[in-house]
Amino acid sequence: APLTAAQRNLPNIIVTGTPGTGKTAHAEMLAERLQESSNGGEGQLKMRHVSVNNIVKDKECHEGWDDELGCWIVDDDKLLDAMEDDGVEQGGCIIDWHACELFPQRWIDLVVVLRVESSTLYDRLSARKYAEIKLQENLDTEIMDILLQEARDSYNEEIVVELRSDTPEEMETNVDRIFSWLEQWKKDHAP
Numbered sequence: 106a107p108l109t110a111a112q113r114n115l116p117n118i119i120v121t122g123t124p125g126t127g128k129t130a131h132a133e134m135l136a137e138r139l140q141e142s143s144n145g146g147e148g149q150l151k152m153r154h155v156s157v158n159n160i161v162k163d164k165e166c167h168e169g170w171d172d173e174l175g176c177w178i179v180d181d182d183k184l185l186d187a188m189e190d191d192g193v194e195q196g197g198c199i200i201d202w203h204a205c206e207l208f209p210q211r212w213i214d215l216v217v218v219l220r221v222e223s224s225t226l227y228d229r230l231s232a233r234k235y236a237e238i239k240l241q242e243n244l245d246t247e248i249m250d251i252l253l254q255e256a257r258d259s260y261n262e263e264i265v266v267e268l269r270s271d272t273p274e275e276m277e278t279n280v281d282r283i284f285s286w287l288e289q290w291k292k293d294h295a296p
């Protein structure tokens with residue numbers, strides 16, 4: 106039978122948002138922060154960064170490359186199977202992906218939706234040399250709150266948190282907040 110949150114030692118977090126909002130930067134900083142804080146201790150709060158992008162590539166959970174949009178055409182079923190094989194259901198994952206509706210609700214304890222101002226997003230995606238069509242599509246996605254809406258439609262509103270990611274200071278504050286949330290989760294779910 107599938108594990109529920111009550112049976113996990115650690116929660117699962119999704120960090121989602123339009124490409125360029127800072128998902129990977131946040132996931133990496135959080136994982137590092139948790140690693141440092143658990144050094145020498147019991148390591149109870151160690152979470153790993155799960156880059157869904159890498160799983161899609163490495164486990165070939167796709168039907169090829171979309172040339173126009175410059176991204177993989179993801180096979181959701183294959184992806185979920187690969188993540189299950191990877192033990193995501195067991196908890197302790199910081200899931201980094203620009204979508205969230207595909208994951209079973211029972212897997213997820215917190216959904217962080219990162220938001221960024223248009224001109225900042227434009228600069229970040231230009232720096233990545235995104236094609237104009239892909240850049241424009243992502244700007245529209247961000248302006249129209251698509252990922253926030255997807256998160257709210259897919260999960261209980263209480264577990265969905267919208268955070269600004271325009272500046273390094275905001276990233277620090279966000280990571281601190283998620284860290285505190287994790288400590289609280291751990292207390293609430295102590296055996």
Ligand code: ADP
Pocket residue numbers: 122123124125126127128129130131229269270271272273274275276
């Ligand atoms: P995503 O994984 O959502 O596509 P990244 O984490 O790769 O986004 O971030 C895109 C770029 O923006 C990176 O160069 C990253 O360092 C920078 N960045 C992300 N978040 C912030 C922030 N809050 N403040 C300043 N720069 C940021």
Ligand code: MN
Pocket residue numbers: 128129130201
């Ligand atoms: Mn990323």
